[in-house]
Amino acid sequence: MAFISRFINPFTDYGFKRLFGTEANKDLLIDFLNQLLPQKHQITDLQYARNECIGVNELDRKAVFDLYCVSQNGDRFIVELQKARQVYFRDRSIFYSSFPIQEQGQVGNWNFKLASVYTVAVLDFVLTANADVINTVQLKDQHNEVFYDKLTYIYMEMPKFTKTEDQLETQSDKWLYLFKHLPDLQERPEQLQERIFHRLFEAAEVANFDRAERDRYEQSLKSYxxxxxxxxxxxxxxxxxxxxxxxxxxxxxxxxxxxxxxxxxxxxxxxxxxxxxxxxxxxxxxxxxxxxxxxxxxxxxxxxxxxxxxxxxxxxxxxxxxxxxxxxxxxxx
Incomplete structure (x- = not known):
């Protein structure tokens, strides 16, 4: 039997979806996303949508998201966990983001107004050459002015995050720290005493799993x-x-x-x-x-x-x- 730490590993498929992909833990996903979003797109509620999208016809290639949800005002959010580098990862991000855009098309008299689409990717590898842990990408013109602010890509490059518990300053820092260190923790850190993190530790504690949940997690951990x-x-x-x-x-x-x-x-x-x-x-x-x-x-x-x-x-x-x-x-x- 594989060694199981006290808290779940969020980089496993089962761990990620248990913490962020269930109705019972929806508040965790909302708080996490709000640390990455501008004030005008802060989420108060969201609904989980089908994570499998197909093209215009059945012969088109489909996209399967880790999580796909819609906020109270119609904004779309693709939330992805990527454990390994892919040669055309940027292309894949663009391709996946096209599905939430296409699905907003309306038959008949439609003025083409679209809701915002966000792709949020938690990466277990380095994607960009800069030192920033969180990289936000939008369409810009030749003067570096944002041309279209309704399509945004947010990449969290976890190997770049090196802060210790004593260096955590913002809520965003704390989320990053948990993504990187949650399976290594034996106790709840003093710096993470907010209510939302108490909720996360309760959901992440392996001792709270029933037998079937533990078996699924062990299999997911083995694959990881x-x-x-x-x-x-x-x-x-x-x-x-x-x-x-x-x-x-x-x-x-x-x-x-x-x-x-x-x-x-x-x-x-x-x-x-x-x-x-x-x-x-x-x-x-x-x-x-x-x-x-x-x-x-x-x-x-x-x-x-x-x-x-x-x-x-x-x-x-x-x-x-x-x-x-x-x-x-x-x-x-």
Whole structure:
């Protein structure tokens, strides 16, 4: 049996939906979202909607959200938990946000007025190059002025959050701290004594689960840990490949520098300059081919390890952001 901490892990599918996806815990989701939203879009109540959206016809690709809800004034909220980086994650965010926009279309005489759509994603990886934990994205013009304020993407990049309990200042800080440290806590922190956090700790305490709930959580926790193992292996494998490629490139650069030194000394200058250009071009092509091959091999290793861990074809396809057909083709090969 897997080790179970006192409080639930919110990065498991079951943990996230238990804390934020049930009618009984709706107040937790409202308080969490309100820390991220502007004052004009603060939520007083919301309704959970179907988390599966289809396109115009049955042949269109569908979108399955972790959580999808509508506030009291009609604003739409997609709330996503993303445990692993995907190659086209930004594209996926844009694609998913198109469904709450399309569903607002009306038949007949309609003036195209839309309610606001928010995509809120809690990420267990780093998406952007800046140091901000919370990144808010909107459509802007060439003067950096907001062109359209009804479509907003909010990304919470949890690896960037490093505050300790004593450094928590805002309600937003406290939510971030809980997302990152909840499964590691043995007691309720002194800094988190607000009523809403008492509600969260009650909902998150594994001892309060019945047998069926505990079984579902254990299975979800096992899947999460298996995924982390697959990603860790892929990362270590990538580092090893990177070291090998780095050594090769270092040798090649050393040769190039040696040739350049000879050129500076005037020994057969014209011939050596030609050799240098040829080697430089060959290195660029070789490095590019090595990068492409390394990327393919890394993806193949992730697929194979995930399959070995017992992930389904659909789960593997979602992990590497490839069509199911591509995974099946990989298995057949």
């Amino acid at each position: 840990r298996d995924l982390q193992n697959v990603l860790s292996f892929a990362e270590m494998d990538g580092i090893e490949k990177g070291i090998e490629e780095g050594i090769t490139q270092g040798i090649e650069k050393g040769i190039q520098q040696g040739i350049q030194l000879g050129i500076e000394q005037g020994v057969q200058q014209g011939i050596e300059q030609g050799v240098q250009l040829g080697i430089g071009k060959g290195i660029e092509q070789g490095v590019q081919q090595g990068i492409e091959q390394g990327s393919y091999l890394a993806t193949a290793r992730i697929i194979q390890n995930a399959l070995d861990k017992g992930f389904s074809v659909a789960q593997v396809a979602s992990l590497v952001d490839l069509p199911v057909e591509a995974i099946e083709k990989f298995i057949n090969k």
